[in-house]
Structures are given as structure tokens and as C-alpha cells.
Amino acid sequence: MSLTLDQVHRIAHLARIEVDETEARSTLGQLNEIFGLIETMQAIDTQGVAPMAHAQDLAQRLRPDCVTENDQLAWRSAFQAIAPEAEAGLYLVPRVIE
């Protein structure tokens, strides 16, 4: 299997990473080498083998859906103090609805 330049652009768009043409070309070569390594898996017959998602095969532990943190306004301002742009408790982003 070999990726194409178009596929690299498409994956980069899905991942929301801007790549220019030069970068896409060098990335293409590197990704194809890495996929060459990954492809060695395909020779293995895994029919009937259950996929393993987690080392201990445990179910995800759940917790009650309730408020756990006090002083939420203080936390909000602490978290928004490190935001690139925030105002009046809101995160600011470029306008998305006209």
C-alpha cells in the first residue's frame, strides 16, 4: 500500500493541520516508510482473536453525574486566565455564525 499526495492533504485537513506542497511531499515519503513497517501486521491471520483495548480488560469505571468541584467561578477564571482570548467568562474565537 502506498499513500498519494491527495490523501496526505485529505488526512492533514481531517487533522486540522495546515501543510504546504513541499511539506506534503516530504511527509508523503516518510509516511509511506512508516506504513511499510506497519504493513508487516497484515500478514498475520487474526481471525477469531478478540481485539484488546485495555491491558486489564476492565470496564471503564463510572461515577455519579454530579458536581464535584466547589468554587466554580474561581476555577473558571483560573482556567480562562491562560486562554489565548477570553472575555466575560467566554472563550473568544473567530465568528462562525453570520
Added chain:
Amino acid sequence: MIEHSLADIAQALASRRISSVELTALYLDRIGRLDPQLNAFITVDRERSLAQARAADERLARGDTQPLTGIPIAHKDIFCAKDWRTTCGSKMLDNFVSPYDATVISRFQQAGAVLLGKTNMDEFAMGSSTETSFHGPTANPWALDRVPGGSSGGSAAAVAARLAPAATGTDTGGSIRQPAALCNLSGMKPTYGVVSRYGMIAFASSLDQAGPLARSAADCALLLNCMAGFDERDSTSLDRPREDFARELTAAAGGRPLAGLRIGLPEQFFGEGCSPDVMQLIEAAIAEYRQLGAETVPLSLPNMGLSVAAYYVIAPAEASSNLARFDGVRYGYRAPAYDDLTDMYCKTRAQGFGAEVKRRILIGTYVLSHGYYDAYYLQAQRIRRLIADDFAEAFRQCDVVLGPTSPSTAFRLGEKAADPVQMYLSDIYTIAVNLAGLPAMSIPCGFAGGLPAGLQLIGNYFTEARLLDIAHRYQQVTDWHRQCPAGHA
């Protein structure tokens, strides 16, 4: 003091032969003098560390002490620490000052340990050489033109150069064990779920596990005692009874303390691929273990050869999902100029992430995309099961699996940086352990051409205390782990 064990330092602090402020200042001075040539630290904050040391001295004066009270510890810059810059080795988080503590950090704080600084690492822990850091590479104290390993290379270089008595690391595919091997340290990756991942910046969540990097197995045990424990804030944290990981280390040296121990030697660790000089040291270590009474059992891990391929599907897949949060909205870097929201995301991520991180996000995005999921992700998870089953079979025949940690000693800075596949293959002996979720250690086992090599010990689930004892017994009869790089004594 810099060659003392953590237990001896604790003794010196308890008996007031040295104060935590004096000890912390000693290490800060060493960092100031020796770190410019190593670049092991990203952030050092003298006043903040000394304030913690003063608080520790007050605790010591009150007699309110725990084994690590007053001891300075360096932390990999992947752990969020309140009011400390936490960059994860990335431009994306270069301006990130954490509003909260990771559970690992708060456990050290509660123990009264001093936060000595944040150490360098491969960007988002993706690498085996610490060369992908936004803050520049770290040098190996044993040879300044060589890598310290990675991704916890800053922590390893700092402890090896005696810039810190001990440090924390994280291990997703070998990132504690491989730098331990390359820097002559003892390092442990515990069983998945033993140490909380809360506040530890996520790379591949089903593989990531924090652990200690130190100068001996005994020091690792004390650190793990502080780090391990159930945490309701990590949904994969395991709720197990507390245990003392140092409990098996008390017996005196002598005799054949490991009589009856069955050491498994998988043929996959002893074939081609490992450099002959490293293999010679591993063979000598096996002979040492036989002297200690252990017997060896030949065995096979038939699917181990597939571990790197499966890992480079699973880890990037999880990374592409985890790193989606870095969007320039809530924290971290935002591109200075953009057109609309999508353009802001794309430019922020293009400028904020380095080349290796982008490569892995792209691999992950591809293997999870429509039409490819079954062929890659599902197949990798099935192979993961085969690898875990191989280990389960191995542990029916032996108590511990032994082999090299890394196929070579430290390579040169720049040697593998341009060839991702070569870099990935340097983790060939460590990755299978993460896929299976097992505990494993690397301990020093000698030198080749003046560079240290590491011996890897892999145990069954939850056998950390036993592994530490097996490592400690070797360290009672050898002195490889006591060697200090020239110019750092």
C-alpha cells in the same frame, strides 16, 4: 551527599545533619553549573523550590515526616504542576502555566518532597532521544555528543549527572526504561493502572504509565511508594490495597537469595538485532543471576516481532484523538494571524506542533478514518492480544523475563533524527511490555566503549515488589549502578 541513596538522604535530613534548604540549594547550584552543557531542565525556579524546602524543614522539625520529606525530586515536564510552566516539550504549551497539580505531583507534595524543576523530554513524549523537544535536545552526561534516550531523557540525564537525587518519567513504549539504560540508571514502568494518569499530559492513554528514574532499585521502590495508589480522577486507575514496594528489599546480601527463581530468556531478545557488545553484558548479567541461585528457562514470545508495527498504529491513533484538544481556544499557543475558525485551528496546529508530532497525528488520523479502521486499528488490537497472550504463556514457565532494554548503547545526536523508522526500531525490546500492560525495569549491567547498557526485567502483572527485589539482589553484588559520569562527581 550526591552519591547517597534516598534512604540515606532521608536519614541525614531526619538527624538534622543537613537541611532540606541546604540540600535543595546544593542541587540548584549543580544545575546552574552543569545543566548549560546538558539541557536536562526546561524550567528551574530557585525561589519556589527553596520555599518548598523551607516548608519541608518545618515539617522535619515538627517530626511530621514521610520517607521523601525534604528530598528534591525533578519531574518530567509532562506532569502538570500548579503555577509551574508545563510545556510537554512543545511550542504548543510553551506559555502554559498549569492551574492544577497532576496526582503524581500532589502525592509528592503531600509527602513533603521538593519540586526541583521540570525536565526536558521529546515533544508530547513522542521520541526515543529527546531530540524532538521544542527546547532543544538533551545531551547524555556519559558522552555529550550522544542522546540520553527518550522520551524521559531530561529526567535521566539530570539524575545521571547528579543534578537531582531522583526523578519521575513516563513510559508509553519504553520512555523510562530506554533512557535509564542509556544513562546508567534504574527505571521502572509499573503495571498499567498502578500510577494515576490524572494531570499527566496524555499521549496514548491505553499505554501511558508514570514511574521512577533513580540510581538504584531501592530508590525506585521509595519513589513508587509515593507515586502509586488509587485515584478516582483517573478512570483507568486500579483500586487495589496499598502495598510497600520496598518490602522485599530488607534482607542482607549473601548466599543464594534467588534460589528457585526461574528467569525466562525469550529467543526474540537474543537473536540478531542486538549489538554484540550489549549482548555480552547481558550474558554476563545472566551468569551473575545464576550465581545468585536463579535458573534460566528458554522460551519464546512468537509475536513480539509485531509489537513495533502494532504500536505505531495504536499509539498514533490514540495520540491523534488526545491531541485534538490543542486547538488554540482554551489554552496554549494560538497562531497570530488567520482567516476563520478552521483556518485558526489549521495554522495553530501547523505552527504549534513539531514534525514528529504531526507525523504521528497524521498516521493516527489515517488509521482511524473511514474504510481503514478494520485493516489497521482493529488488526493492531488483535495483535496486541496475541502479544499479551505470549507473555501469559511465558509466565506459566518462568517468574521473570530477562533481556536487553535497548539494542545498542546511546547513539549520536542527529544519528537517527532524520529517519523515523530507525528511531522507532530502537524501542524494539520495550514496546511489547506497554502493549501487554506489564511492569518492567531497566537496570545498569555494564559498559561498552565507555557507554552504559541496560538489563530489562519484565514481570507479571502487579509483581513490582518482586521485580525490585530481583533488581536489588543484582545491585547488592555489582557496582555498575554506582558509576558516575566523568566531570559530574
